[in-house]
Amino acid sequence: MEKLEGRQYGYIHPGNDDCFIRNIPNQQIAGYSVGILYIEHVNYPMMPGNVVNACTYHFPVRMMAVPHLTNTRLFEGDPAIADDIILAARHMVEKEGVRAICSACGFFGNYHKLVAEALDVPVAMSSLVQIPMIQAMLKPDQKIGILTANAASMTKKLFENCCVTRTDNLVVQDTRHTKHFANAVVDMAGYMDNGKARDEIVSLATELLKKDGSIGAILLECSDMPPYAADIQAATQLPVFDFITLIDWLHHATAQRPYSGWI
Template identity: 35%
Template structure:
């Protein structure tokens, strides 16, 4: 609500509450992907972190990449966003440093949902993690996301070429139907191998594109970076924008 009719400025533009730090990548991004603005029913602001392709994030823990992401987060904060996320779950490794670098919420990875999801399911169930590569998602990533004593099982996409040869390895051509079927097979194999899985949390941001199909086929709760972004938006958007429905 306006107080005394005074409106203060100070920024070049307004109305983009969520900032998204994007990898320097060429992968196709359809609606449903974190990197497509039509995925959201609210405005988002993108910033590409130059020199940071997914291959360098996924397959190496290069500390020199931290500062460019900090710079990008600080730029987004100055531009007026109210919360910041990224397009790669492996950036959980930088969660603490990114959060400490700005004065607004940062959720670097869908993995930070793991403690919350663990409290939602039965104590004798586990969380299934879908990730880009099961050999490179380390204990360090999980610890940086705040995971302690949470039973998880990990399924990587390295044996799903329609997905792996595009998103983790920065390919520029997507066979959507083959990729969809490959992800569904990943999930079905995960559930067959581990029937104790009670929910799925995606490290890989691009798995969000296939959430409707996974939920339709399996009915299992499916948490990804897009569902998390919608939740955070509801927490930071002005009440008047939300229509006073909070």
């Protein structure tokens, strides 16, 4: 994909709003830094902190469902859905002016390389793409504890597509068999006892540290886990990375504002 004609970066304010601006052909809306793709058919409460709850962010995000996409197809990395994912991402870039593409499930990572190759904006299709950066920040003998909604789908192919080359220092904790959290977000029961779901996730995070004391950071694969990130951090006393740390990073990289203040 060639770079879009007319796209400009720059913070518009009263001191520089007399500039010449060209529109991207066919762009209908503006002001969104990050576009988020999500599964078309889901049925569970979306708490503040969830990737697809707009209250999670201090800036506007654009969200779009991928037609025909289900949990099962995403977890299995169904190649037949790749074109629909790319088309949805391209629509947000070309028609809605987003400057970066992310998603609302870690298993979108199965398509990360394909989407990145198809678009000319930054693409981070999974929270797992943060792994190489986290590894670079930790001591060589430290590990990353990963909480996932479905450990069976944490395949070698998924890691490869997320540009993860080292996996020996990753400790994966499955939440698939939790009574409240998995029943809500994987089985999509349509309801959730949020307090009990939070307790389950925090308990599994602390279990990770009991299993391996060399864990130096926690990464949440699932887009439904960020509501519990602060509680996980309080319980483990470790840095916690998730989809929101990733989306915030994308936003600040693509929507830089000039600094001002006293000197």
